[in-house]
Amino acid sequence: MGYATSQQLARYYELYQNIDVTFTKEVIKTIGLIPQQVFVKALGGQWPCVINSSSLTGAKIIAGNKSGIYEKIQQGTVSVSLRFSFLNAEKNEPLTFFVSSKVVGVTQYAGSPDLVLISITFTQRAPDDLIEKLGSLLEANINSAKRREERITLTPDALRKLGILQKETLIFIQGIPRRCILRDVSFSGAKVIMVGIAHFLQDKDVVLRIDLDEPRVAVGIKGKIVRTENVENRKDLVALAISYIEPEVPMAYKMHINNYLTQQRKTQLTESDDELAHKASPGAQTGPSGAQTGPSGAATEQEPPAAQNDAPESRITE
Structure with missing residues (x-):
């Protein structure tokens, strides 16, 4: 604290x-x-x-x-x-x-x-x-x-800030443990990818295990598979949308989700304030295309963010 x-x-x-x-x-x-x-x-x-x-x-x-x-x-x-x-x-x-x-x-x-x-x-x-x-x-x-529906895509940075130890985890489908990979989470549900056939997984009751840090604890969240989706170029994999049984969502999990969303909101507000302050400063000029210009008036371009090479599907084995 x-x-x-x-x-x-x-x-x-x-x-x-x-x-x-x-x-x-x-x-x-x-x-x-x-x-x-x-x-x-x-x-x-x-x-x-x-x-x-x-x-x-x-x-x-x-x-x-x-x-x-x-x-x-x-x-x-x-x-x-x-x-x-x-x-x-x-x-x-x-x-x-x-x-x-x-x-x-x-x-x-x-x-x-x-x-x-x-x-x-x-x-x-x-x-x-x-x-x-x-x-x-x-x-x-x-x-x-x-904020029950705000979904968090689990990039490496999001995992760290959420305090989720790893994407690779277990989902218990009608009591049977299966390996899966977390793709996104929210207060009310999650999306995972696993080996399986969509038709046989729809509407099944599940318990999703998530390993949390600070304090280190493994929580089991009860839910139901409400939607299945195909995974591009991988016929052996299926994406599962899970809706939690909300009254039974562990408090520790809620705290981690809330801490992340609160932190992100503060970051966005700070960045917005900084941007407004920069635009209001006398030295901030923009060229015809809207690109930021340097002192000489020449437009400068910002480099696009590097693409993330995230292919977790290749790490799932049955």
């Missing part, structure tokens, strides 16, 4: 500060929370607790009714501090911090006679690390609906 700009953090806080994130097993794994190192502190003591949910302005924690914190609350204590602890990929030690809070309510948890749900409100602005973790998670969830 620690890569978000102050502008991003301010945006996250403004947009998402009051949205509760339920700490499911998947969310805990995605944000790197260490549940065993979460505590609530009051009057010099601290006790383990479970974070049920959190926003950027408060949280709900679960504790036993025989816990010291519950006893303190019953005695009138309302000032507490919640200790968060996260895995830190850059260091061997966890990222930990306390958030000063105030108890605003206590109820029985899920009808259990032994557990209580303690609602707390943060009395200080949430730390930047918490804003970044929860903000990026919420943004990815929202963008997975808003």
